[in-house]
Amino acid sequence: MAKEKKAKKDKKKGPKVINQIRQIYKYTHAEDRALPWLLAGAFLLPVVVGVIVGLLMHWSWLTWIFMVILLVMVGVLLFTMTLTNRADKVGYAKLEGQPGAAVSVLGNINKAGYNFPQTPVWIDPKTKEAIWRGTGYNGIYLLAEGSESRTKRPLERQKQSIKGVTAGSDIPVFTISVGTGEGQVRLKDLRKTVLKCKSYEPVEHKFAFMNKIHPRRRFVLTKDELETLNGRLRTLQEKRGLGIPKGMDPTRPQHISRRAMRGR
Incomplete structure (x- = not known):
């Protein structure tokens, strides 16, 4: 049988x-x-x-x-x-250019530790431009969809709010502007760009000459540290809240998978 x-x-x-x-x-x-x-x-x-x-x-x-x-x-x-x-x-x-496309592409990222919630942390009610936040073992990621000039100030505000819950740590915050303009990251290159985001910190050795041999080391969070960071960021989002513009539900962005992209 x-x-x-x-x-x-x-x-x-x-x-x-x-x-x-x-x-x-x-x-x-x-x-x-x-x-x-x-x-x-x-x-x-x-x-x-x-x-x-x-x-x-x-x-x-x-x-x-x-x-x-x-x-x-x-x-x-x-x-x-x-x-x-x-x-x-x-x-x-x-x-490309559709609201929520960036975080949807990263939603099924196959590298361990990455977490990109489907809810944006900021939205412009008029233009529908948005900022999405994610985390990984290498730090925190802020993805801005829309005009780079119009999302510059909201990105800075988000970075300042993040510093409020990461004070005293060296957790890096990577900002990525997604779009087709000059200096922006195209949607097809977003996954690769996120995977390449790394930060390095100086290493202090007992002997001074050792700093010349190994001057820096890569910043990496532990599993427990990452869970704590995600919890603090969730609490920050709950406290701040999010105004939902008409015509857009940030809790249900376009769910995009590689199968859907290929017509499956």
Whole structure:
């Protein structure tokens, strides 16, 4: 019985994967007309190169069999990678500029310790520009969506309020302006930018010459320290409250996952 159930699951899994690939292709091809040519090139490139090398090196028939299987597998891998990358590009382009897109992209970040609540800490009732706050082992993150000039002062106010609950510590606060303007971080680069945010602190050694060898060390919170920080920030948010502008529910921003971006 167990084998029969497993066989049925495998049969269902096969067509499901093919259907997902088909859906991703349709979703991406609607915005990316060059997709068929790119996918064909990604699949055929290793096969063509392998055939040329095989002819030049006069492979035996046994080598041809193994190499053809290997080259086809490499072609399928490149095909999948190309389709995934193009689908992500189309998805980010569609989401860019929409309220809550930044924190939704980071909501399913797969690195341990990151926490980006779905509720903004500041919203402009007129422009719907917002600031979102998140935490990680490397510190605190403030994400500003909208005009960099208009969100500059609210960002500074948020930094000052954070200092009220982190006084006496060296916890860094990273500010990131998300948008398409000069000096802003594009949505497609946001995840990478957050992962690169790191802070360093000086190291004091008993012997002075050791400071020249290891002058700094990376700032990292412990698990307990991070939990304490998240608790204090939640308390700060509850005390300050948040005015909700009409037409926008900050507790329910657009939930965006990589599957949704690819049309799944």
